[in-house]
Amino acid sequence: MGEAAAGQRLDNYLLGALKGVPRSHIYRLIRSGQVRVNSGRVNPKHRLKVGDRVRVPPVATRAPAPAPASGGSLDWLAERIVYEDPRLLVLDKPAGLAVHGGTGVALGCIEALRALKPELPELELVHRLDRATSGCLLVAKRRSALRTLHALLREGRVDKRYLTLVQGRWSEPRAEISAPLVTKRGAGESRVRVASGGKAAKSAFHLIDTLGRTASLLEVAIATGRTHQIRVHAAHVGHPVAGDDRYGDPEFNEAMRRFGLRRMFLHSRSIAFVWPESGEEFSVDVPLPQELSAVLTALAEGQRAPADRARRS
Numbered sequence: 618m619g620e621a622a623a624g625q626r627l628d629n630y631l632l633g634a635l636k637g638v639p640r641s642h643i644y645r646l647i648r649s650g651q652v653r654v655n656s657g658r659v660n661p662k663h664r665l666k667v668g669d670r671v672r673v674p675p676v677a678t679r680a681p682a683p684a685p686a687s688g689g690s691l692d693w694l695a696e697r698i699v700y701e702d703p704r705l706l707v708l709d710k711p712a713g714l715a716v717h718g719g720t721g722v723a724l725g726c727i728e729a730l731r732a733l734k735p736e737l738p739e740l741e742l743v744h745r746l747d748r749a750t751s752g753c754l755l756v757a758k759r760r761s762a763l764r765t766l767h768a769l770l771r772e773g774r775v776d777k778r779y780l781t782l783v784q785g786r787w788s789e790p791r792a793e794i795s796a797p798l799v800t801k802r803g804a805g806e807s808r809v810r811v812a813s814g815g816k817a818a819k820s821a822f823h824l825i826d827t828l829g830r831t832a833s834l835l836e837v838a839i840a841t842g843r844t845h846q847i848r849v850h851a852a853h854v855g856h857p858v859a860g861d862d863r864y865g866d867p868e869f870n871e872a873m874r875r876f877g878l879r880r881m882f883l884h885s886r887s888i889a890f891v892w893p894e895s896g897e898e899f900s901v902d903v904p905l906p907q908e909l910s911a912v913l914t915a916l917a918e919g920q921r922a923p924a925d926r927a928r929r930s
Contacts (some may be wrong), residue, residue: 627654631673632717633741635838639837646674669894691733700901705743706730707753707781707888709903712751712880716742730756739763744770744842749860752779752885752903766787769890770842776889779837779847780825780905782882782912783856784869794850795819795839798843803877808863809845811853818843820850828916831872832859836886847883858883877908884909 622630631652650658653672654665665671700707710716710726717725727742734740741756743766757763771774797815798922801808819840825833833856837847848864851857857865859873860881874883889900905913 622665622760623667624767625650625665625670625760626767627659627663627665629667629741630671632675635673689781691729694729694733695757699753699903704759704764705757707901707903708754710746710751710754710757710885712749715748716745716754720904726754727756746885747845747848747881747883749881750779750883751883751906751909753888753901754885765888765893769840769893773840774890776887777839777842777885778887779839780884780886780909781835781837781847781851782832782834782859782873782909783835783851784866785856786827786830787793787822787856789825790796791852793819794854796850796853798846798849800844809843809849811849816843817841818846818850820847822851826913828913829919832916834913849883853882856902863924874910876912878912879894879908882912883911 626648628643628795631638632645633924635643646652647661653659654663655670656672685792694708697709697711698706698835699709708726708730714724717727727740731737731740734821737758739758741760741763742755742756743763746754755766757766766775766840779859796811796818797813798809798818799812799815801810801815806808821838821840823836823838824833825836829836835883839846845864848858848861852861852864857869858881859865860878861883862870862881865881870878884905886905887900887902
């Protein structure tokens with residue numbers, strides 16, 4: 618194992634090295650012991666070191682998703698790059714687009730970015746967002762930047778903030794939820810619940826506005842990046858995220874549809890950190906998408922969405 622891969626998690630290394638192999642299959646190989654590091658079994662989060670020997674069984678790869686035939690067909694993606702420098706780029710990820718391909722998903726953000734920028738062979742996701750979540754997504758352009766950013770994330774030195782609309786009136790101006798999370802992986806999307814003995818998870822909720830007795834707009838800062846963390850913590854304290862069809866309240870979701878909500882109301886608003894080598898501060902902010910801003914306006918004015926009014930007339 619060379620220096621370029623040193624410090625990477627095993628799963629992330631294999632996802633990059635075995636392009637075209639489904640993510641779910643890579644995890645099965647690791648968990649079944651077919652992938653060995655220095656002749657021993659390890660878990661997907663094992664950090665690789667210089668000199669490590671990684672043995673991978675023969676695997677069949679599918680052809681990577683081809684770049685679109687028309688050079689202009691990825692213009693929409695280029696327009697969503699809100700920041701770029703020699704080390705990283707930031708994508709304003711739209712809701713509904715997975716961050717990477719996998720089971721049932723032929724093309725995700727990272728595959729589309731590689732098609733858009735074939736001159737950047739080391740493009741890798743720094744972190745992930747749920748498919749239904751929009752907003753800031755960091756993508757490293759160099760292995761060295763990826764290692765640095767992963768270290769900052771592990772050490773809790775990346776400030777990630779989200780905007781979310783939740784059910785009911787949030788009573789406290791500020792509240793911190795520390796509740797361990799357990800993930801159960803099935804054939805479909807992972808299901809997460811609060812349980813003792815789970816992985817530590819901490820979310821800080823800040824009330825921005827209440828909209829009658831119906832909903833509350835919150836900013837959330839997360840000190841950990843567990844799967845579905847904000848969604849599960851919010852539901853755990855009785856304020857599920859609007860539009861969340863996994864942990865949410867169906868009646869509340871239906872009520873929010875009448876105000877124009879057609880997706881989960883969770884948006885990665887901003888990311889900030891300090892580059893450790895230079896002390897340079899980095900921050901990026903992505904405004905709330907128009908379709909979510911319109912929901913807030915409709916709620917504040919007590920006006921149903923035009924389509925809903927038309928159905929009822």
